[in-house]
Amino acid sequence: MVFDVTTTMNLIFSLIIVILGLWVFKIKKYLLALYIALAFALFAFSQLAILLGSTSTNILIITFRSLGYLVIIFALLIEALKK
Numbered sequence: 358m359v360f361d362v363t364t365t366m367n368l369i370f371s372l373i374i375v376i377l378g379l380w381v382f383k384i385k386k387y388l389l390a391l392y393i394a395l396a397f398a399l400f401a402f403s404q405l406a407i408l409l410g411s412t413s414t415n416i417l418i419i420t421f422r423s424l425g426y427l428v429i430i431f432a433l434l435i436e437a438l439k440k
Contacts (some may be wrong), residue, residue, distance in 0.1 A: 364404050371401035392432030401423035 376392025393425055403421040411418055 361408065364407050368401055368404040368408065371397045371404060375401060380422065389432050389436050392428055392435075396425040396428040396432070 374397040379391045381390035399421045403418045
């Protein structure tokens with residue numbers, strides 16, 4: 358296991374955002390919060406994999422990060438297009 362302060366902080370903050378996103382969704386049924394929680398769960402997974410020894414250029418890491426960004430983009434587009 359590789360210890361990196363930046364990756365560890367990113368993992369902790371990502372997990373906090375996941376928890377808060379799920380909490381907001383549970384209380385307010387606000388779908389944007391659920392999308393944000395999903396995206397940051399993907400980011401957290403990639404950060405955990407890096408801490409466990411994967412390289413940041415690993416295709417799985419790149420895929421999870423890309424999916425996280427795409428979920429955020431999708432969520433914001435859905436929110437912007439609401440009437």
